[in-house]
Amino acid sequence: MRTLPIITDPVFNKPASRPAFDRFLLKLLRDERDLPFVHLSLQITFILIPLTVILYLPFVNGWLWATAAIAYQYFNNFVFKGSFGLMLHCTSHRILFKKKYKTLNYYIPWILAPLFGHSPETYFVHHIGMHHPENNLEQDESTTMPFQRDSLGDFMKYFGAFFFLSFVNLPKYFLRKHRNTMLYKYVRGEMLFFLFCIALCFVNWQATLIVFIIPLFIFRFIAMVGNWSQHAFVSAEDPSNAYKNSITVINTKYNHKCWNDGYHISHHLKPALHWTEHPQYFQSTINDYAKNEAIIFDGIHFLHVFIWLMGKRYDLLAKHFVNVGDRFKSNEEIIAFLKTRTRKIEHRAYVAA
Secondary structure (H helix, E strand, O other), X not given: OEOOOOOXXXXXXXXXXXXXXXXXXXXXXXXXXXXXXXXXXXXXXXXXXXXXXXXHOOOOOHHHHHHHHHHHHHHHHHHHHHXXXXXXXXXXXXXXXXXXXXXXXXXXXXXHHHHHOOOOOHHHHHHHHHHXXXXXXXXXXXXXXXXXXXOHHHHHHHHHHXXXXXXXXXXHXXXXXXXXXXXXXXXXXXXXXXXXXXXXXXHHHHHHHHHHHHHHHHHHXXXXXXHHHHOOOOOOOOOOOHHHHOEEEEOOHXXXXXXXXXXXXXXXXXXXXXXXXXXXHHHHOHHHHHHOOXXXXXXXXXXXHHHHHHOOOHHHHHHOEEOHHHOOOOHHHHHXXXXXXXOOOOXXXXXXX
């Protein structure tokens, strides 16, 4: 176990001066702290889009095509995927560009997102329209509660249900809730994306596989790994409490690359809180984390949590567990506590809560 360390995750420090191009970009943005999102979008634009064009050119083949395909997968999955996915997350919660330039807000979800396997606007619909309102509870179509959350078999059932049934379950959810706008956006985004991919397969199916279809499988798997890890430890007695159904990971490179996504408890408490404000908010409310028996890990990120849960390496999780409020006297006590939070929660247990 660990005591609460000094927080090293990124916060906003206003620079004394900026280059002329950045000053121009700031005129377009609602919040100057989101300037890194524009930089990232431009990097993706000038790397992935040219590679996409190369892969579809009819006269590019052989070793040159293979090189472009490998480069595309490398940049997509190992350089940009995490940063882009969480940029999409942040800009779903907080609009990036000013109202005067609102058309620019379509660029990330409609132009760049499909390159990473996101059908247009469906991430927004699932995350903002369903996940946050339902808060991992019974009606959340991505709830982790009915599963044993340290079981690989249960995770594969969870992933399979999401991958194969979400196109049925999510529309049913929006119909049930009478959220017709969200339903329309979801159906439109999914249908256009799949029709677009089918059409492109007639142009060049190999390029379509590399550019759109493989990223779709990878994204949907990674998305479920992330949601599973973020909501792996849930209190059966109080599952609607964000302190007890989410976790926080601090002091990790992941937070620098992915815009403080590790602060998942405070994100559910205050979904519109700017990504640069989470470390300070966490420190200012640490007594609430202790009072609510919140789970905090230091120096690891969600992939560590997932892999160690699948291997039942509670000893490693306990090693990185932050013992706020001195609640526990030993790693053995922490392990026992963590195991109570990963048990399958039957329907009646959380409906009654």
